[in-house]
Each structure stands twice: as C-alpha cells, then as structure tokens.
Amino acid sequence: MKIPVTIAFLFLIAFTIQAKKIVVSDNSLARVIASAKAGDTIWIKPGIYKTGNLLVTKSLVIIGEGLPTIDGEYKYEIFTVNVKNVTIKGLRLINTGTSSTLDYAAIKATGADDLKVIDNILINAYFGIHISNTSGAQIIGNKISRAQAASETAVGNAIHLWKSNHALIERNQVSGHRDGIYFEFVTNSVIKNNHSEKNMRYGLHFMFSNEDQYIENEFVNNGAGVAVMYSYAVNMIRNLFANNWGSSAYGLLLKDMRDSEVINNRFLNNTMGIYMEGSSRINFTKNEFSGNGYAIRMQASCDGNVFDQNNFEANTFDIATNGTMVLNKMEKNYWDKYEGYDLNKDGLGDTSYHPVNLYSMIVERVPVAILLWRSFMVFLIDRAEKNLPAITPENLLDSKPSMKPYDLLAKSN
Amino acid sequence: MTRMLKYVLQDVLRARFVLFYMVFMMAVTTILFQLDSDPAKVVMSLLNVVLLVVPLVSIVFTTIHYFNSYEFILLLMAQPINRKSVFLSQYAGVASSLCLSLLIGIGLPALAFGAATQVLPLINVGLFLTCIFVSLGFLASSLTRDKAKAIGIALLFWFYFTLIYDGILLWVIYAFNDYPLETPTLILTSLNPVDLARIMMLLSMDISALMGYTGAFFKDFFGSGFGILFSFAMMGLWVMWPLLLALRRFKKNDL
Numbered sequence: 001m002k003i004p005v006t007i008a009f010l011f012l013i014a015f016t017i018q019a020k021k022i023v024v025s026d027n028s029l030a031r032v033i034a035s036a037k038a039g040d041t042i043w044i045k046p047g048i049y050k051t052g053n054l055l056v057t058k059s060l061v062i063i064g065e066g067l068p069t070i071d072g073e074y075k076y077e078i079f080t081v082n083v084k085n086v087t088i089k090g091l092r093l094i095n096t097g098t099s100s101t102l103d104y105a106a107i108k109a110t111g112a113d114d115l116k117v118i119d120n121i122l123i124n125a126y127f128g129i130h131i132s133n134t135s136g137a138q139i140i141g142n143k144i145s146r147a148q149a150a151s152e153t154a155v156g157n158a159i160h161l162w163k164s165n166h167a168l169i170e171r172n173q174v175s176g177h178r179d180g181i182y183f184e185f186v187t188n189s190v191i192k193n194n195h196s197e198k199n200m201r202y203g204l205h206f207m208f209s210n211e212d213q214y215i216e217n218e219f220v221n222n223g224a225g226v227a228v229m230y231s232y233a234v235n236m237i238r239n240l241f242a243n244n245w246g247s248s249a250y251g252l253l254l255k256d257m258r259d260s261e262v263i264n265n266r267f268l269n270n271t272m273g274i275y276m277e278g279s280s281r282i283n284f285t286k287n288e289f290s291g292n293g294y295a296i297r298m299q300a301s302c303d304g305n306v307f308d309q310n311n312f313e314a315n316t317f318d319i320a321t322n323g324t325m326v327l328n329k330m331e332k333n334y335w336d337k338y339e340g341y342d343l344n345k346d347g348l349g350d351t352s353y354h355p356v357n358l359y360s361m362i363v364e365r366v367p368v369a370i371l372l373w374r375s376f377m378v379f380l381i382d383r384a385e386k387n388l389p390a391i392t393p394e395n396l397l398d399s400k401p402s403m404k405p406y407d408l409l410a411k412s413n
Numbered sequence: 414m415t416r417m418l419k420y421v422l423q424d425v426l427r428a429r430f431v432l433f434y435m436v437f438m439m440a441v442t443t444i445l446f447q448l449d450s451d452p453a454k455v456v457m458s459l460l461n462v463v464l465l466v467v468p469l470v471s472i473v474f475t476t477i478h479y480f481n482s483y484e485f486i487l488l489l490m491a492q493p494i495n496r497k498s499v500f501l502s503q504y505a506g507v508a509s510s511l512c513l514s515l516l517i518g519i520g521l522p523a524l525a526f527g528a529a530t531q532v533l534p535l536i537n538v539g540l541f542l543t544c545i546f547v548s549l550g551f552l553a554s555s556l557t558r559d560k561a562k563a564i565g566i567a568l569l570f571w572f573y574f575t576l577i578y579d580g581i582l583l584w585v586i587y588a589f590n591d592y593p594l595e596t597p598t599l600i601l602t603s604l605n606p607v608d609l610a611r612i613m614m615l616l617s618m619d620i621s622a623l624m625g626y627t628g629a630f631f632k633d634f635f636g637s638g639f640g641i642l643f644s645f646a647m648m649g650l651w652v653m654w655p656l657l658l659a660l661r662r663f664k665k666n667d668l
Contacts, residue, residue: 247629314454362587368594368627369586371602374457374611376465377579 027051029070036060044068044091052076059085064092067121072096072106078125081109087116094123103156105130106144109137117142127156128177137167146176152200152223157182161189169194179205180222187211196220202227203244206234214239225250225270234260242268250275251292257282264408266290272297273315280304288408289313294320294360303327307398311405312336312355319396320360326395330355334402348400356392358385414498417489421506424482431510434470438462438518443525452528453618456535459519460614463539464607467515468546469571475507475550476567480560487668500551500663504656508547515539534617538610541648545606546571548656555662578605595630603644606651613644 019039024032030051032042038058046066053076056062062079069092072078078093086109093106105127109115112134119141122128128144131137139159149155158174160182161167167189173196174180180196180203183189191214196203203219206212206228213235219226225244228234234257241251251270252262257279266288267273273292274284281304288311289295295315298305300323307330312318318335332348340349359378363370372378385392425431441462445455482503489499516536523532553566582601586594602608616628616635634640 362583366586366590368598369583370627371598371612371631372579372583372586372608374460374464374615375575375579375608376461377576377583379461380576 030054054079056081056086057083059083061087064090067092069094077104077108079107081112084113086112089118092121096125098126103127103130109134127160128158130160131164132162134164135166137164139169139172141171144174152178161186183209192216224248227253228257229255232258236262236265238264240266241270244270246271254279262287267292276302285309286408289315300325307333309406311408317357317360318355320364321356322364324393326393330398332400332402333398334405338401342403347403349403352397352399353401354389354392354397356396358382358392361392414502417502418506421502422510425506425510430474431514435514435518438515439522442519442522446522446526452531456531459535463535464611465575467539467542468607471511471543471546472550472567472571475547476554476563478507479554490668496664500660504551508544511543512540515543534614538614542610545651548652551659552655555659574605574607603647606648609644609647
C-alpha cells in the first residue's frame with residue numbers, strides 16, 4: 001500500500017521542481033509568457049513594459065515586484081486570460097485601448113476558474129477587470145481609477161462579472177468608471193469591504209444575480225447610486241449608501257427583487273434612500289435613513305416587504321408611494337416626525353404613525369406640484385391630513401413606532 | 414427730502430415697534446441656531462419665518478404707520494413741498510427702517526454663529542419681500558381713507574399672496590395635470606413675489622435635486638444669467654408697480 005503513495009509523492013515533487021520561477025526585467029515579457037509552462041511563476045521586476053496584448057493560455061502565477069507598470073498605450077487590451085488557475089498580483093496596469101465594439105480590459109478573463117487578481121493598481125482602463133464564464137474568481141485589494149470620461153458610453157465598468165459563480169470581490173477601491181462593480185448572471189458570490197466612489201452610473205450594478213451577498217461596502221457619490229435588479233436571495237448587510245445626489249440618483253434601487261435581506265445599512269444624504277419597484281418579501285431591518293430627500297419611495301407594485309426597527313431621521317419625506325393599496329408591513333421603526341406619546345412606558349408609541357405625507361402623494365401624481373413645497377398652504381393641508389387622513393393610504397402605518405432612535409452604529413461595530 | 418426722511422425715521426423709531434421686530438427676529442434666529450448646528454437646516458426653518466412674518470409685519474406696520482402719521486402728512490401738504498417727495502420720503506423711511514431691523518435681526522446672530530454666507534441669500538430675499546410688502550401697504554392705505562378698512566385690505570393682500578394664490582396655483586396644476594406645465598407654472602409663480610422668493614431660496618439649496626425634472630427645469634432657468642436677471646427684475650417690478658400706483662392715487666386724491 002505504501003509504494004503507490006510514495007510514487008505519487010515523488011511525482012508531486014518532480015512536478016513542483018519542474019515549475020520554474022522566471023524573472024523578467026525587459027520587454028521579453030510577452031515572449032516569456034508565451035513560452036512558460038503551466039505552473040511557472042513569472043516574476044516581473046520594476047520598470048515600464050510596453051508589450052502589447054499579453055495572452056495567458058497556461059496556468060501561471062504572474063507577480064510584480066515593486067509595482068511594475070504595464071502600459072497598454074491606449075491601443076491594447078493588457079492581459080487576456082482564458083485558462084484556469086491564473087494569479088495576477090502586484091502590477092500597475094495603465095492605459096488600455098478603447099473600442100466601441102470590443103470590451104478592452106486591463107485584465108479580461110474567460111473561463112478562467114479560480115483566477116486570482118490581487119493588489120493591482122489599474123489606471124485609465126476602459127474596462128478594469130472583465131470576467132466571464134468563471135467559477136471561483138478572487139478579486140482582492142485592487143485600486144481601479146480613471147480620468148473623467150466624456151460620457152457614460154465612453155467608458156466601461158471597473159469590475160465586470162458576467163455568468164460566473166462563487167466569486168469573491170474584496171477590499172477593492174473603484175472610481176471614475178461607468179459602473180463600479182457590475183454583476184450579471186453571477187451567483188453565490190460575495191462582495192465585501194469595497195469602496196465605490198464617483199462612478200458615472202452605478203456604484204454597484206446587479207442583475208439576474210441570485211444568492212449573493214454584499215457586506216460592509218461603501219457606495220458614495222455615484223451618478224445614480226446602486227441598482228439591484230431582477231434577482232432573489234440577495235443579502236445586503238452593513239453597507240453605506242451616501243451622497244448619491246441628483247435628479248435621478250438613488251441610494252439603492254430595487255427593481256423586481258424578491259426574498260432578500262437589507263440589514264444594518266446606512267442611507268445618508270441621498271435624493272432617494274431606497275427606490276423600489278415590483279419588489280416582494282424583502283426584510284429591511286435596523287437600517288439608518290438620515291438626511292435623504294425621500295427615505296423610501298415605494299411603488300404600489302411592491303408587496304410583502306417588512307420594515308422593522310429602522311431609524312428615520314431628518315428626511316424630507318419618509319415614505320412616498322403612488323397607490324392606496326398597502327401590502328407591506330412596518331413596525332417598531334423610529335420616526336423623528338412622530339408626535340405621539342407613550343403612556344405605558346414600553347418604549348413604543350401608543351398611537352400609530354402615518355409616514356406618508358399628503359404632499360408626497362400629490363407630488364407623486366403631479367410632479368410639478370413640488371414647486372409649492374414649503375409653501376404655507378401646503379403646510380396647512382398637510383396638518384389637516386395628518387389629523388384626518390382622507391387621501392393618504394390609511395393602512396400604511398407604523399402601529400408601534402419606537403419613541404427613541406435605535407443605536408444602530410454600536411451594533412455594526 | 415432728506416430732512417423729511419429724518420423726521421419719518423424719527424417717527425418710526427419712536428413707535429418702538431421696529432425695535433421690537435428686530436429683537437423678535439434676533440431671538441428667533443438665535444434660538445434656531447441653538448437648536449440645530451447645521452446652518453442649512455436653520456436657513457430652511459428661517460425661510461418659513463421670512464416668508465410668513467416679514468410680509469405680514471411689513472404690510473400691517475406700513476398701513477398703521479401711514480394712518481398714524483396722516484396728520485403729519487397733512488401738515489406737510491400745507492408747506493410748499495410736492496406730494497411726490499412727501500410720499501417717497503414716507504416710503505423710504507418705513508422701508509429702510511424695516512430692512513435695517515431685518516438685516517440686523519437675522520444678520521447679527523448669523524454672524525455670531527459663523528453662518529453669514531449661508532443666510533445671505535435669505536436676507537436678500539427678505540429685503541426684497543420687505544420692500545414689496547411696504548409698497549403694497551402704501552397701496553392698501555391709498556385705496557381707502559378708513560384705517561380699519563385699510564388694515565383689512567392689507568391683511569387680504571397678505572392672505573392672497575401667502576395662502577390663496579398657492580391654493581389657486583395648486584388647483585391649476587392639478588386641473589391641467591395632463592399638459593406640460595413647466596412654462597405656465599414658471600410664469601404663474603413669478604406673478605407672486607412670495608412664491609418667487611420661496612423658489613429662489615429652494616433652488617439655491619440642495620433640495621432642488623428632490624424636485625426631479627421640474628426642479629431641473631427651474632434650476633436651469635433660474636441658474637442661468639437670464640434667469641437671475643429675470644427674477645431680480647420681477648422682484649423689482651413687484652416693488653415698483655404698487656408703489657407707483659399708490660403714488661398716483663396719493664397725488665390725485667383729496668387728502
């Protein structure tokens with residue numbers, strides 16, 4: 001029994017010895033990559049390399065020492081990977097080509113299972129990291145940024161995944177691209193601790209991507225915030241959605257989503273904290289909504305959503321909706337506009353709170369009416385409606401509003 | 414005319430009402446700054462005060478002042494002075510004293526709390542509203558010789574501009590919902606100085622993003638050089654026409 005094991009072990013040793021470490025310090029990089037054997041490590045010395053497109057067809061480990069720069073000269077795609085088990089680490093990839101028909105990327109991978117892209121810096125890429133048809137990709141600690149592009153169509157996404165699964169996107173910083181992180185048909189993946197800022201469209205764009213999680217990310221000051229659409233079983237936990245301000249910007253856009261969790265997130269200073277459409281059975285628990293124009297704008301096509309123990313503070317409108325049918329539930333939230341009392345001192349108000357403001361209903365029907373916002377007359381009719389609800393959905397209420405704001409920050413630490 | 418202006422100012426200050434108004438504005442501003450440290454929110458709350466209180470105080474005070482100094486005006490008429498300069502010095506005296514107390518009432522506390530730049534547009538709007546409602550006050554006074562009736566007319570003006578007009582506007586917007594309403598509402602709002610002031614203020618603050626397409630349309634207009642010129646011209650017109658109308662009546666009327 002022992003002999004086959006020993007033989008196997010010897011083979012393994014032979015194999016590892018065969019895997020070489022090749023050091024590169026000149027423009028032979030492309031040739032070296034082409035001639036290397038599967039399992040080799042290519043060690044790139046500091047310097048600037050202008051090598052055109054680098055096609056990786058064998059499982060290599062490509063490591064940069066002291067951030068060597070590989071320049072695409074605004075003409076080429078830099079790395080094209082179409083094999084499993086490739087690692088790209090510690091490189092500075094700049095200036096990829098731009099094309100309206102080809103998706104040039106700093107790193108493009110197709111069918112590259114277990115790809116690792118770690119600690120790279122990408123500057124002025126058209127697409128940053130473009131991955132498709134790949135299982136188990138790990139994208140960790142990259143910084144992806146670019147100069148301001150002329151328009152949304154003149155630039156690609158920073159991290160783009162298509163038809164992949166079990167990916168891990170962690171600790172990346174992305175800015176200046178069309179979408180910061182783009183997911184389409186990506187399942188069972190984790191997006192964690194990333195920072196997505198000043199992207200032209202969405203900080204995170206998410207479609208047909210089920211059973212994913214995104215945790216502790218920051219989405220700040222993006223053109224239109226974050227869009228999560230056509231998916232189910234997505235967990236969004238402890239993220240920050242802030243300063244997405246503009247006439248069509250959202251903190252979080254939920255469209256045709258179902259069976260998901262939104263927990264412990266912070267929505268600060270967005271035009272709309274959450275905009276939801278056709279979404280069902282989503283639990284919003286312990287989130288903070290502060291300083292938003294609309295905290296939540298929920299179309300009547302949403303049902304079975306539960307809002308529990310959230311804080312609503314200093315929002316212009318807490319909740320806006322366009323219908324009178326109410327199929328959602330709200331309970332134990334803190335509303336800073338609540339004016340009720342608590343006789344039995346259980347911390348929950350004795351009268352219910354109607355978060356929908358009459359004027360937000362009018363504005364929903366006639367957008368031009370927003371012009372009268374803050375007029376004395378509007379204040380008066382709002383008051384009248386608060387006391388005797390006639391137009392606002394009577395059943396859209398928090399029957400047990402919390403008297404005090406929840407200390408949500410302490411829990412997330 | 415300067416000597417007459419001096420007498421009017423003396424008269425206004427002797428009434429102490431202006432002083433009271435200044436202290437009231439100061440107190441409100443100080444309390445708001447103490448309640449909230451964010452200057453943007455304070456300006457938002459102050460906006461409500463400015464849009465309601467400033468017109469009311471300006472128009473009612475003007476009317477009362479006119480009838481209180483009616484005998485003094487009659488006395489001046491006996492002198493070889495033309496009616497125009499009597500009237501204009503009355504206007505200048507009242508408007509400048511109210512403007513000054515507003516400026517100090519809001520400006521001083523704001524300066525103390527280090528938010529002078531944020532309240533600047535608000536003070537600007539407030540000064541315009543003061544001048545406009547003082548001239549409307551003179552118009553109300555010139556329409557009748559009965560003090561109570563004049564105050565009634567003044568209050569009616571105030572109600573109309575702060576409440577009734579907005580109600581009508583909302584009804585128009587609602588009724589003609591199916592049509593593109595941006596340009597008509599732009600015209601309609603500039604026919605009410607209070608609305609114009611409110612929209613100028615709202616657009617100068619971040620809240621405009623909330624207003625969606627309409628907000629973008631208005632911001633485009635009021636943000637452009639022409640729009641700024643237009644809004645100031647509109648405000649100026651609102652100062653001028655009631656004043657000129659009142660002056661004409663004052664000149665012609667048998668006092």
